Amino acid sequence: MADERVLVLYGGQSSEHPVSCLSARSVLEVVDRERYEVVPVGITRGGRWLLTDGVIEARPGSPLPEVDEDAGDPVTLVRGVDGTHLVRLVGDRAEDLGAIDVAFPVLHGPFGEDGTIQGYLTTVGLPYVGADVTASSVGIDKRAMKLAFKARGLPQVPYLPVTWGRWQRDGAALLDEVEAALSYPMFTKPARQGSSIGITLARHREALAAGLDEAFTHDRVVIVEQGLDRPREVEVGVLGNDEIEVTAPGEIVPSDEFYTFEAKYIDDSQLHVPADLPPDVVANVQRFATQAWLAIGCRGMARVDFFLDRDGTLYLNEINTIPGFTPSSMLPMLWQAEGLSYPELVDRLLELALEAAADDLG
Known part of the structure; x- marks a missing residue:
C-alpha cells in the first residue's frame, strides 16, 4: 500500500x-x-x-x-x-x-x-513541492527579482521597468527615455510571465513600441532589457532546502534568434548537457546561482539562467521556481547528468516538500 x-x-x-x-x-x-x-x-x-x-x-x-x-x-x-x-x-x-x-x-x-x-x-x-509564498512571488516578478539580485551585487544586463499607465499617458516620452538608457537591440518582457510568452526582440523604435504593446497584453509592468549579440544561454539546476546542490551547467542553442516559446516547446532547439565551458566560468555560474537562490529565499528546486557574452562576461538572467518538467526539459536533464534520474528527482522533490513542512511545524 x-x-x-x-x-x-x-x-x-x-x-x-x-x-x-x-x-x-x-x-x-x-x-x-x-x-x-x-x-x-x-x-x-x-x-x-x-x-x-x-x-x-x-x-x-x-x-x-x-x-x-x-x-x-x-x-x-x-x-x-x-x-x-x-x-x-x-x-x-x-x-x-x-x-x-x-x-x-x-x-x-x-x-x-x-x-x-x-x-x-x-x-x-x-x-x-517547491518555493514558499514569498520566494514564488519574488521569483516570478522580474522587477522584484532583479532588485533582489541587485541587492546582492549580482551581474545583470542593463534594464528598465515600465508601466502600462506611463505607456498610455506618455508613450513617446517613454520611448525616448528607454532609448536614452539602453541601446538596440532590446528585449521587451512581461514582468510576471514565463516560457518566453510575450517576449519580443526589438532592433529599432517601431519594433520597441510594438514589443511594448505585446508585452502589456500579458502584464501591467514590462521589463525592457539591453540585448546582447547572440550570447550563449547557460542554465543550472538547484535542489534542496537549507542545504543545496547545484548542477554543472547546461547550454541551450535556440532554433530561433532567441529562446522563444516555439523554440522551447515545438521546434528543435539543442540542449547540451553538460556545457563546454572553462572551469572558472562553471565556478562562477554555480556561485551566482547559489546567490540567486539565497536572494529570493528559495527552497525545493529552481533552474537559474545566465547569458555568457562573446567577451566572456557572465550575466544572471533569472531564477525559475517551477521550471519546465518534461524529460527533455533542462532541469531533469541537468540532474540526469548528475546521476539523479527523472523518477528519483520527482521522489526527492516530494521528500523535500515533506521535510520543509516538518521544519515549519518544528
Missing part, C-alpha cells in the same frame, strides 16, 4: 497552461506508485479544479494539451481536524475523498508559480 497521497495539480489559468499539462504528464508517468497514491487534479483556464483520470493528451488540431471543462468532477480542499482533505462536489452534495499528504503543483506562470497557489496550500495546511 502507498505510504502517502500526492495531489498533482496541473493546467491553471495562465497562458502557460499547455506547458503545465506537458510537465504534469511526465510527472504522472514516473512518480513512484508503490510509495505514493497519486491524485491528479486539472485546473481549467477558468480556474475550476477537476478530478481527472490523469490521462493528458493534445487536443485535436493542436500540438499541446489542455484541461477540458468536462475533464472530471469539481473538487476542493478542506482543512479538517485530521489534516487536509480533498472533497468532491456532486450536485448539492460534498463527498470526502480522504486526506492528502503533499501537493505537487506542476503549474507555470501566474496563479501557479507566483505565490497564489502556494498561499492557498499553506492556508489549508497542505505541504507542497
Whole structure:
C-alpha cells in the first residue's frame, strides 16, 4: 500500500497552461506508485479544479494539451481536524475523498508559480513541492527579482521597468527615455510571465513600441532589457532546502534568434548537457546561482539562467521556481547528468516538500 497521497495539480489559468499539462504528464508517468497514491487534479483556464483520470493528451488540431471543462468532477480542499482533505462536489452534495499528504503543483506562470497557489496550500495546511509564498512571488516578478539580485551585487544586463499607465499617458516620452538608457537591440518582457510568452526582440523604435504593446497584453509592468549579440544561454539546476546542490551547467542553442516559446516547446532547439565551458566560468555560474537562490529565499528546486557574452562576461538572467518538467526539459536533464534520474528527482522533490513542512511545524 502507498505510504502517502500526492495531489498533482496541473493546467491553471495562465497562458502557460499547455506547458503545465506537458510537465504534469511526465510527472504522472514516473512518480513512484508503490510509495505514493497519486491524485491528479486539472485546473481549467477558468480556474475550476477537476478530478481527472490523469490521462493528458493534445487536443485535436493542436500540438499541446489542455484541461477540458468536462475533464472530471469539481473538487476542493478542506482543512479538517485530521489534516487536509480533498472533497468532491456532486450536485448539492460534498463527498470526502480522504486526506492528502503533499501537493505537487506542476503549474507555470501566474496563479501557479507566483505565490497564489502556494498561499492557498499553506492556508489549508497542505505541504507542497517547491518555493514558499514569498520566494514564488519574488521569483516570478522580474522587477522584484532583479532588485533582489541587485541587492546582492549580482551581474545583470542593463534594464528598465515600465508601466502600462506611463505607456498610455506618455508613450513617446517613454520611448525616448528607454532609448536614452539602453541601446538596440532590446528585449521587451512581461514582468510576471514565463516560457518566453510575450517576449519580443526589438532592433529599432517601431519594433520597441510594438514589443511594448505585446508585452502589456500579458502584464501591467514590462521589463525592457539591453540585448546582447547572440550570447550563449547557460542554465543550472538547484535542489534542496537549507542545504543545496547545484548542477554543472547546461547550454541551450535556440532554433530561433532567441529562446522563444516555439523554440522551447515545438521546434528543435539543442540542449547540451553538460556545457563546454572553462572551469572558472562553471565556478562562477554555480556561485551566482547559489546567490540567486539565497536572494529570493528559495527552497525545493529552481533552474537559474545566465547569458555568457562573446567577451566572456557572465550575466544572471533569472531564477525559475517551477521550471519546465518534461524529460527533455533542462532541469531533469541537468540532474540526469548528475546521476539523479527523472523518477528519483520527482521522489526527492516530494521528500523535500515533506521535510520543509516538518521544519515549519518544528
